[in-house]
Amino acid sequence: MAKSQVSMIVNGKKVEELVEPRTLLIHFLREQLNLTGPHIGCETSHCGACTVDLDGKSVKSCTMFAVQANGADIRTIEGMAAADGTLHALQEAFREMHGLQCGFCTPGMITRAYRLLQENKNPTEEEIRFGIAGNLCRCTGYQNIVKSIQYAAAKMNGVPFQEAAE
Amino acid sequence: MIPGLFAYHRPTSVKDAVGLLGSLGDDARAIAGGHSLIPMMKLRLASPAHLIDLSGVADLKGIREDGRDIVVGAMTTQHELVGSELLTNKIPILRETSLQIADPQVRYVGTIGGNIANGDPGNDMPAVMMCLNATYHAVSKSGERRIAAREFYQGAYLTALKPGELVTAIRIPVPAGGHGYAYEKLKRKIGDYATAAAAVVLTLSGGKVASCSVGLTNVAETPLWAEEAEKILTGSALDTATVKKALAAAEAITSPASDGRGPAAYRTKMAGVMLTRAIARAKARAGA
Numbered sequence: 508m509a510k511s512q513v514s515m516i517v518n519g520k521k522v523e524e525l526v527e528p529r530t531l532l533i534h535f536l537r538e539q540l541n542l543t544g545p546h547i548g549c550e551t552s553h554c555g556a557c558t559v560d561l562d563g564k565s566v567k568s569c570t571m572f573a574v575q576a577n578g579a580d581i582r583t584i585e586g587m588a589a590a591d592g593t594l595h596a597l598q599e600a601f602r603e604m605h606g607l608q609c610g611f612c613t614p615g616m617i618t619r620a621y622r623l624l625q626e627n628k629n630p631t632e633e634e635i636r637f638g639i640a641g642n643l644c645r646c647t648g649y650q651n652i653v654k655s656i657q658y659a660a661a662k663m664n665g666v667p668f669q670e671a672a673e
Numbered sequence: 674m675i676p677g678l679f680a681y682h683r684p685t686s687v688k689d690a691v692g693l694l695g696s697l698g699d700d701a702r703a704i705a706g707g708h709s710l711i712p713m714m715k716l717r718l719a720s721p722a723h724l725i726d727l728s729g730v731a732d733l734k735g736i737r738e739d740g741r742d743i744v745v746g747a748m749t750t751q752h753e754l755v756g757s758e759l760l761t762n763k764i765p766i767l768r769e770t771s772l773q774i775a776d777p778q779v780r781y782v783g784t785i786g787g788n789i790a791n792g793d794p795g796n797d798m799p800a801v802m803m804c805l806n807a808t809y810h811a812v813s814k815s816g817e818r819r820i821a822a823r824e825f826y827q828g829a830y831l832t833a834l835k836p837g838e839l840v841t842a843i844r845i846p847v848p849a850g851g852h853g854y855a856y857e858k859l860k861r862k863i864g865d866y867a868t869a870a871a872a873v874v875l876t877l878s879g880g881k882v883a884s885c886s887v888g889l890t891n892v893a894e895t896p897l898w899a900e901e902a903e904k905i906l907t908g909s910a911l912d913t914a915t916v917k918k919a920l921a922a923a924e925a926i927t928s929p930a931s932d933g934r935g936p937a938a939y940r941t942k943m944a945g946v947m948l949t950r951a952i953a954r955a956k957a958r959a960g961a
Contacts, residue, residue: 509680527678528681529675529679529714550715551712552711555776555778558778564752564782565778565781566778567779570708570712571711572681572711575707575728577683619778637777638777640864641777
């Protein structure tokens with residue numbers, strides 16, 4: 508089957524590649540672009556480990572063909588930190604607030620939380636939990652993930668982070 | 674999980690899309706958000722030789738008013754439905770339903786056209802469209818016809834859509850101002866299909882039901898329009914005895930499968946419970 512030419516922006520850089528139409532976006536990112544941050548978890552659109560930011564939306568890259576992303580602007584976990592290595596507020600938050608244990612869900616969790624905070628700068632705990640409902644974590648029980656996102660929101664808003672009483 | 678080989682097409686007009694669907698025949702499938710079709714392709718339960726991606730067709734997007742109706746383009750995503758001020762004001766049950774579909778990532782790409790046209794009895798919008806008495810615009814090479822949602826669903830994944838036809842828009846009559854509404858969905862976890870769900874839209878006049886409409890999700894091979902229950906409720910003050918009678922009428926038309934969501938009898942009972950809650954909430958929201 509003939510390959511298709513695709514062109515897209517990935518983490519700020521333009522890429523042009525040939526892909527089979529059946530190549531899933533997650534395989535394209537991991538195997539052709541060597542961006543192994545987005546993970547393959549369930550492969551059935553449930554777990555969200557493969558989440559990337561695409562044209563201002565969080566999408567599960569295991570449930571999209573690379574050809575469908577032709578012309579898109581994509582950000583993966585590799586594109587979150589600044590060029591000099593300074594961590595994004597969310598990455599710092601997950602480190603400071605122990606928002607990960609095994610870390611498998613973290614790239615998807617952070618890219619999803621990134622879009623959530625773009626849409627809602629100061630979400631309530633309930634809004635955070637509803638907003639990350641498409642990302643599964645089997646370690647943390649979510650408590651510290653929620654806390655991490657609250658920490659990042661405070662940092663991005665330039666206000667001190669105050670932990671809610673438990 | 675890698676899908677079979679296919680040729681990819683990305684038309685930019687409805688005319689080209691239905692042209693491809695018509696000429697490629699059974700070997701072609703249209704793809705909208707892809708969150709039903711791609712998982713099926715990964716499992717090789719579907720292996721279309723041609724995939725016609727509708728995302729480049731601008732005419733399939735957008736939400737507009739047309740007289741007393743609102744017309745929603747088939748490629749409008751659940752996320753866009755949730756964010757639409759027009760729909761939130763005029764047909765708020767659509768926002769309430771959209772927010773109960775899957776999870777944020779799926780709502781960003783999942784479309785209303787895919788949800789209603791796929792014929793999956795687990796999908797939420799079909800019963801809501803039956804409740805709202807919506808009409809689907811179906812376009813093929815030979816022109817457009819309109820199909821009532823209440824006559825669209827014939828079996829699991831079996832609809833009135835003919836080969837070569839594409840649903841391009843959903844036309845919904847705007848319910849009367851001050852109507853009450855609710856979509857009540859029982860699910861095992863967030864993102865799940867309904868164990869049972871009920872949609873209710875009603876208007877009150879002098880404390881009595883002036884008009885009423887009921888749809889049920891995932892308790893039969895098709896979504897259900899509970900016409901008999903509506904007739905029982907209309908004209909009543911929604912007193913306990915009448916509601917009970919309506920529930921019995923609604924439960925009587927269900928025929929759910931026994932599956933991971935529970936045995937058939939339980940799911941039928943839950944359809945009744947969801948309907949009770951939907952009636953109560955719609956009543957509380959309705960202007961007298």
